[in-house]
Amino acid sequence: MADDPLESFDDFKNSFAYGTRNDLSFKFLKKLDGDEAAEFLRLVLFEVGELFDGAAPERLIDLVYEWQVRAYQPELDEGRPWTYEDRPFAPLERSLGESTLGLVTSSGHFPSGEDPTPFGVQDMSQVEATSRIDDFLRATPELTVIPRDIPETELRVRHPGYDIRSVVRDPGVALPRTLLVEAERSGLIGRLHDEMFSFVGACAQGRIRREAPGWVERWKAAGIDVLLLVPV
Amino acid sequence: MCHVSVGHVAREAESQGLSTVTVAVRSFAHVAREMGYPRTVVTRHPMGRPLGPPGDTGAQRRVVHAALSLLESATEGGVIVELEEPYRPPTD
Numbered sequence: 001m002a003d004d005p006l007e008s009f010d011d012f013k014n015s016f017a018y019g020t021r022n023d024l025s026f027k028f029l030k031k032l033d034g035d036e037a038a039e040f041l042r043l044v045l046f047e048v049g050e051l052f053d054g055a056a057p058e059r060l061i062d063l064v065y066e067w068q069v070r071a072y073q074p075e076l077d078e079g080r081p082w083t084y085e086d087r088p089f090a091p092l093e094r095s096l097g098e099s100t101l102g103l104v105t106s107s108g109h110f111p112s113g114e115d116p117t118p119f120g121v122q123d124m125s126q127v128e129a130t131s132r133i134d135d136f137l138r139a140t141p142e143l144t145v146i147p148r149d150i151p152e153t154e155l156r157v158r159h160p161g162y163d164i165r166s167v168v169r170d171p172g173v174a175l176p177r178t179l180l181v182e183a184e185r186s187g188l189i190g191r192l193h194d195e196m197f198s199f200v201g202a203c204a205q206g207r208i209r210r211e212a213p214g215w216v217e218r219w220k221a222a223g224i225d226v227l228l229l230v231p232v
Numbered sequence: 233m234c235h236v237s238v239g240h241v242a243r244e245a246e247s248q249g250l251s252t253v254t255v256a257v258r259s260f261a262h263v264a265r266e267m268g269y270p271r272t273v274v275t276r277h278p279m280g281r282p283l284g285p286p287g288d289t290g291a292q293r294r295v296v297h298a299a300l301s302l303l304e305s306a307t308e309g310g311v312i313v314e315l316e317e318p319y320r321p322p323t324d
Contacts (some may be wrong), residue, residue: 087309088246162280170286201234212244231238
């Protein structure tokens with residue numbers, strides 16, 4: 001607890017992952033052991049000190065990035081149920097310039113007025129979503145349709161698993177609609193499909209495996225030839 | 233978890249004959265390898281910013297074009313292209 005005078009360092013570092021100091025950009029601290037987390041914080045403070053004297057901010061960005069990558073690397077003996085030996089592959093049926101492309105992101109975007117209302121909650125805030133991460137991880141993912149011509153002001157986003165500040169500032173960070181329209185105009189792709197799709201990727205894995213076949217059938221029936229997938 | 237969820241979708245799509253390409257951040261490149269993502273472009277971007285910094289259309293375009301290029305060039309499943317461009321937010 002943040003106000004506990006006996007709080008341990010482990011409690012402190014873990015509190016950034018859905019705890020009292022929750023910060024989804026730094027929840028990886030929980031994955032570091034105590035010594036690693038202490039070293040990370042020491043290095044961050046050192047680089048902040050360097051910023052005072054004019055160091056390039058990229059050094060701090062790179063430091064945090066490298067530790068984030070390090071934190072998410074799995075242990076060698078860690079069992080991971082998503083490991084597969086086969087490599088499914090469907091070759092393009094026609095050239096990309098003649099193909100209709102579908103855009104699918106796990107960003108949690110939805111159009112204003114079409115809130116998927118997780119767990120029946122109207123207008124769930126990002127803070128509440130984050131506090132219910134365990135509920136999301138047990139839930140069936142819902143596919144949200146986003147018209148390709150939706151005004152940016154009509155886009156909403158909510159997701160319990162990542163820091164949404166960047167996609168709020170610029171949806172193109174995870175929903176590259178503008179660039180795909182540009183690719184369509186230049187002939188790089190035949191067409192961006194009229195509908196884009198989003199869901200909350202923090203969901204029950206057994207349930208998404210059951211949902212995915214229906215989603216794919218729907219996309220194929222809609223005339224989509226290829227998919228660009230963007231996890232966050 | 234998003235990268236695992238999307239991996240299930242990608243695998244299902246390919247098994248039904250729908251070609252896919254996925255943009256993944258490097259923190260979760262191991263998920264792409266272990267799940268056998270059909271085609272993957274890996275970016276050196278922080279989690280939550282897969283295509284690039286907000287407002288940097290140029291960086292985002294390079295990622296999108298790399299993904300589209302991989303869609304056309306891949307001849308087998310499990311192909312991973314790692315982009316080397318570091319994450320550099322616009323300063324102006």
